[in-house]
Amino acid sequence: MLHSSIDRVAHATPPAVAQRIRGLSDRAIAWIFVAPSIVLLLAINIFPLIWTIRLSFTNFRVNRPNEPVQFVGLRNYLNILTDEDIWLTMQATAHFLIWTIVLQVLIGFSLAYLINKKFRGNDLWTTLIVLPMMLSPAVVGNFWTFLYQPQIGLFNYAVGFLTGADPSSFSMIGDTSLAPWAIIIVDTWMWTPFVMLICLAGLRSIPNSIYEAAECDRASNWRQFWTITIPMVLPFLMLAILFRGIENFKMFDLVVQLTGGGPGSITELTSINLKREAFEKWRTGYASAYAVILFVTVFGLASIYVKALNKVKQR
Amino acid sequence: MSSYSVTEPSARQKWFAGTLVVLYAVITILPLLWIIGTSFKSPSDAIAYPPKTFFQPTLEGYVNLFTTRTRVTEEQLKQMGEPTTWYDRLVRKDGLIIAGPSRFTERFYNSVIIGFGSTVLCIVLGTAAAYAFSRFKVPLKDDLLFFILSTRMMPPIAVAIPIFLMFRSLGLNDTHAGMILLYTAVNLSLSVWLLKGFIDEIPIEYEEAALIDGYTRFQAFYKVVLPQAATGIASTAIFCLIFAWNEYAFAVLLTSGTAQTAPPFIPTIIGVGGQDWPAVAAGATLFLVPVMVFTILLRKHLLRGITFGAVRK
Amino acid sequence: MKQMLLSSTVVIGAYFAISGAAGTHAEAAELTLCWAAWDPANALVELSKDFETKSGNTMKFEFVPWPNFADRMLNELNSGGKLCDLMIGDSQWIGGAAENGQYIKLNDFFDKEGIKMSDFIPATVVGYAEWPKNTPNYWALPAFGDVVGWTYRKDWFSRPELQAEFKQKYGRDLAVPKTFAELKDIAEFFQKRQIDGKTVYGAAIYTERGSEGITMGAMDVLYSFGFEYGNPKKAYELDGFVNSADAVKGLEFYKALYDCCTPPGHSDAYMSEDIDAYKSGQVALQMNFAFTWPGIHVDANVGGDKSGYFPNPAGPTGIQFAQLGGQGISVVAASDKQKEALDYIKWFAQPEIQKKWWSLGGYSALRSVVEDPGFATSQPYAQTFLDSMAIVKDFWAEPSYASLLQASQKRFHDYVVAKQGTAQDALDGLAEDWKDIFEDEGKY
Secondary structure (H helix, E strand, C coil): CECCCCCCCCCCCCCCHHHHCCCCCHHHHHHHHHHHHHHHHHHHHHHHHHHHHHHCCECCCCCCCCCCCCECCCHHHHHHHCCHHHHHHHHHHHHHHHHHHHHHHHHHHHHHHHHCCCCCCHHHHHHHHHHHHHCCHHHHHHHHHHHCCCCCCHHHHHHHHHHCCCHHHCCCCCCCCCHHHHHHHHHHHHHHHHHHHHHHHHHHCCCHHHHHHHHHCCCCHHHHHHHHHHHHHHHHHHHHHHHHHHHHHCCCHHHHHHCCCCCCCCCCCHHHHHHHHHHHCCCHHHHHHHHHHHHHHHHHHHHHHHHHHHHHHHC | CCCCCCCCCCHHHHHHHHHHHHHHHHHHHHHHHHHHHHHCCCHHHHCCCCCCCCCCCCCHHHHHHHEEEEECCHHHHHHCCCCCCHHHHHHHCCCEEEEEECCHHHHHHHHHHHHHHHHHHHHHHHHHHHHHHHHCCCCCHHHHHHHHHHCCCCCHHHHHHHHHHHHHHHCCCCCHHHHHHHHHHHHHHHHHHHHHHHHHCCCHHHHHHHHHCCCCHHHHHHHHHHHHCHHHHHHHHHHHHHHHHHCCHHHHHHCCCCCCCHHHHHHHCECCCCECHHHHHHHHHHHHHHHHHHHHHHCCCHHHHHCCCCECC | CHHHHHHHHHHHHHHHHHHHHHHHHHHCCEEEEEEECCHHHHHHHHHHHHHHHHHCCEEEEEEECHHHHHHHHHHHHHCCCCCCCEEEEEHHHHHHHHHCCCECCCHHHHHHHCCCHHHECHHHHHHHHECCCCCCCECCEEEECCEEEEEEEHHHHCCHHHHHHHHHHHCCCCCCCCEHHHHHHHHHHHCCEEECCEEEEEEECCCCCCCCHHHHHHHHHHHHHCCCCCCCCCCCCCCCCCCCHHHHHHHHHHHHHHHHHCCCCCCCCCHHHHHHHHHCCCEEEEEEECCHHHHHHCCCCCCHHHEEEEECCECCCCCCCEEECCEEEEEECCCCCHHHHHHHHHHHCCHHHHHHHHHCCCCCCEHHHHCCCCHHHHCCCHHHHHHHHCCEECCCCCCCHHHHHHHHHHHHHHHHCCCCCCHHHHHHHHHHHHHHHHHHCCCC
């Protein structure tokens, strides 16, 4: 059963039985139950958001309490949108986003397809495969710097063993052309199981009767795959892409531990860049504008995507 | 062609699929095993070239994780007499003495406090809200549910700027209470959405019967719905816990000494002089074990948890 | 019944005893001192035991590793946190901490207690205590003198076969380099050489991106090539100084050194990575702060006679500078225990404590310690430390130092490690970045 988390919940509300019953009215109970959550979210999410928007029009700096705060209009926004370096971090983020999604979808779907062949012990192996994604990304990122060490790291040694290259002849983190792939490899290692699980749910939701009907029509395996399996799994796959997309747009912990944005600024994703502006340079007003731009981007992209997802589902 | 059946793949297909999946699983699990293995290496074995697969296991990494050591001169060392415990002996051979406990225990303890505190709060608030959303006509319900979810889409660094300011003026920076509130707010979307799904699945007839038997709404919720939703609540709780356990960005920006959790701490473990990989690995291993155990326990609900209840199995 | 009564009396008695004890303890404070997590910090823990016994206060320590130190501690200061009562903060923070009221001013305290800044090494007073620089406004007491210098493998340098080969190749003896050009020759000579069956490399230098690593390393070289932070006669005039032809040559040299003579994967190395590389016997030369020397001296692999120390060599025109490190100790303005914190500084400033500080591996900045006739020979690295401290130069200590540092980190790493653009581009860009920052600050 699939119902997108973004799509509005459309279950019929059960009949209001309680009207007849003593005690508080349903309406009162409903409010009592919902209010604390809403209050907390207003306090910790919405109020700060409004504050951020307000700050984004000022030159406020947290570390300069003695300086007067000035209203600077749209200057922060203009500075950000015309800053080449920020566009470079956007490009780095896009590169990371696109390739992690492509790889994770390909590998994740293939794995799910294979696991769905229901070989003996598939449950055990599935659980093992899933382990990496439950770990703390910061700890994982930190440890992968060790695995990527050219001389002592397992990764380089394994690559050297398989290809015959000298393990110390390349540095995944230090080389400009390899570093973007270093972060993609670790993210893919960690999150492919996520896509795999969702695909598996999709594959298992396809009723056998559809394949049996196709058999009767003597449709080839290849044809069945493209006309039944793929379309039926597509909504699930799109959901997986949505989740991965949002998560990797926010990506910070794993990459900051792994490369710290280097070499140079090759792997400086937007979140890392934003952190430098906000918590190292302490340009609070500027960073707030930056944050608002990121909000708008992620909400905009996500809602366009959700529209597309709903269309696919309705087919 | 006729022997082909979709419901039951052929033995050859199974063998082929099984081999590939096992191969992938082995490759993917290797880095994890390497972390655990490194935690039992001596510092020199850990940075040996080429990497050592077989080595003399030692607990040095764990000793280094839990202690701070200091270098002393040979004369001082002689004055101090024989080491009394096995861990003293272990560090003495490098010309060091144990100066005291490290901060790891505190950080781990903070992770436990903040993790469990936020989980409990999150489940209490989330269950109530989820029940209301599931059973009642709440005005603007869809918008509220979407609003709750959307709070999870914001990059944590962006959220952290105003939170930092707000906590600073409230004195919540670097406190357990502040982190618990923050993690609760972040996790609330997960908890509401997951629990709503679980509660939706409990037939409404049970409550109606209870109401007719003279229970109040509260009693029906408490005595009928909660026990029915116990499994769902338990697995939601574990998902909230895992998130709070693994969280890094807020922890690194909003805590420093008192309330810092383990994830920002582990990468900063260094020994005397250089990076102490066995100690880092030991910290990582101890930190990862609970999550691994939970993952195995949770495998039935895993999918639901990681997709906010969007996909159920 | 009687027994019960008795036991409750005991319990009550014990309760009063405990609360009484707690009462007396309540007057003694628990002070938290924040510093970087490194060898000297452990020595300070040892040293501070004396303060605990004498004052009755207890000391707690919060040590953060270097790559996270500035981040964490500036966050703490800016959030007005009360974690640290005493802060041994990095020299460059002093401007911001002073102007934003994060440290308390120590002039009155120094006067009252008879602590004289003229008793400390002048470079450390300017570097760690003063803001604005070269004015008698003190925000810290120099606590730990530090400077970038070099460590080399004395045992390798003294091998006859290597000496002969080197002499034949370069026409001079294999000895401590006097200039950076000589240093590079030596690094090249050792690069990928087989020594005792192991491949070794030339030099471990600073290349770290995240905090301040590559800036500290590159600047250490750039100074001696003629780099200036600005026009000495006109403040904040950068063009032609930051990006002078000499500075460009210096940065080109740093990149050449990185390209030719560092171990594989040396793209993100700072203090601890360099120590690792040196201690594991991978490199012949190591650039690092002086704080590492006591640890190297007693190291099982490379300690004792196997290692020697030398100050930063001179540049092509004979100018010789070294990057200043080190810190002063300050009292955090947000702390509730300022009185006890000042007591600690008073205790720490005593000559005999400073002497003990040096013996434990802490580089005292007190002149009576370092000018003692026995000092230079007290440790094999002591003379090098003194020579280095005489030629120091430091990075900006402006309130906007973090932004200035971020700019240099990016420009240097982009050019040296990520191989983008030329040295001229990097320094022109840096001058632009810095001018923008100063413009923002209203300096023009």
